[in-house]
Amino acid sequence: MNIEQAESNKQLQQNEVEALSSIYPHLNISTTSRSTELYSLWITPDNDTDTNYNDTTTESENEDSMLLFSFTYTSEYPSNQPPSDITVKSGWLLPEHGEHLVKQMLPLFIPGELVIFQMIVWLQENAVKCIEQYINHQSSIKHVNSSRRQRQQQRQVNTNTATVLKDESIIPSMPTQPTPTIYTGQPITDKKSKFQAHLAIVHSEEEVNLVLDKLLLNKKIADATHNMYAFRIKMPNGQINEYCDDDGEAGAGDKMLFTLIRNQCEEVLVVVTRWFGGVLLGGARYHHIINVTKEMIQLYQTKQLTSSNITVTL
Template sequence: MADVVNPENEDLQSQIEEVEALSSIYGDEWCVVDEASRIFCIKISSNLEEPKLTACLQIILPPDYPSTAPPIYQINAAWLRGPERAKLANSLEDLYVENMGESILFLWVEKIREFLVEKSQTSESDQPEKVNITTEEKVDGDEDIPDFSTLRLNTENLHLFMENANDEEVPPIKHGNPITDRRSTFQPHLAPVVTPRQVKMVLEKLCENKKIASATHNIYAYRIYCEDKHSFLQDCEDDGETAAGGRLLHLLQILDVRNVMVVVSRWYGGILLGPDRFKHINNCARNILVEEGYTSSSDEATRSGGKTKRPKCKKTK
């Protein structure tokens, strides 16, 4: 009797071979975070003297990668925001679609490196320490530290980001009232979403607005309820405002909202706000959720005060 080929074993063998190759190619830049959980990261640089840009690619390899699912990833780079982040994410997704079923990590790493080189060459003065980062973020100083807590959330569903859903329309986007404090302005945006593809469409639509695209940070979080699995697909993004996305997702969890995403744009005014910035982000997010009828439980969110344990964020995709 012929041996029955187990696709899972084939995928695992492909992953082992790919990781061995990447470790050999990239040396100390390649890091095994948790081999049992198939979690890895790699530090990528433009390889240019001045200006030199770097990014950290964090990866989880699902059991059915590479045969039927893409790697789950996020890119940490304090200078990478808005349209540029979306552009890079789109290029990685295009590479996956073009090479579906094949090992993709080497192509992704080199595509990111190519992006860094292009960014360095076209913006000589755009060094990481000179981009639009607030002093508050510089004090935090942990933008490039790998954090995989949110990547662990419903990883079995994250392949839905790659599904071809060209027939989907951009969900209606609501814009809430801004909050201004010491020249910093925070404005929430809300959209109903039922698929990860719609999350991406909403972000792209918001970035078409030049004012929103120019925001210092566009922090977001979403929760989608998967009826068939009775579980949530949820994620968040700091966009450089360290820990803000996790706090925002924590708010959505406390309010038990579903099938919605909230984006909070912050325009930094040059004066440090300290912890008040997190209060404003959550307050304006809670306000728009109440205004749009997703919850009336504002008191519960207020009591949380951002003091309970929160999931940290990327951060994507």
């Protein structure tokens, strides 16, 4: 590339930055380790609502539902190459999801034409749908996680065993451990998707499994799109036993577990049931999962888990 072309590219890049800054006042410019200018912008994706391209948000707003779009320029842009170091990040995206979005945007580039604005608009309009398709949302709707299958299979084995014992008139008396009380909170509904949290006070993994099994005896809960959960139990030696399960809602279990940790819960299991309503929610679904989890934790910590103000399930 000759000097004249390089100067032309530089001027076009400056013009693009000026135009973007006028549309998106919060466009951030920083310097990378290579002394290259890195441009970053928080973008609110369109969740089936009208998108205003001039509507920008700042980092001070909730970033979980937004996308952080970043890029740098090279001397070859826009004459021969697209922008460089393009990344898309968010609290609701796995790294591979961001990489997938970038791959989907690259064909927008046409040599000789500026493309950043088109990429921003594409992300606003298509990011949520693109990622949901990528993770095969329809299979998620029908998904039954391995732990659920194992519990259901174990229940079937137990049922079959009991049937055989009954037929043979050999039914030994076996001690049964009572299932901890399960408290169910108020649901949150968003675009026909419903989120509802269940909480139980547990002191062992055995009690955790009893609660999970008991919940799944409820056909409505068992048929839900997701039943993600997290628990923290303080063991006799003082150590904390903690675990979470997404049940197909990638990252949800980690967020629930973090909420338990932040609230110093040490004898709590929280299960969040989601019934998908047919409309994609993007990052908003994580807000609802966290909010119903927080609500149950608050009731637990303020000793308001009573039948007078909350549903006692099963």
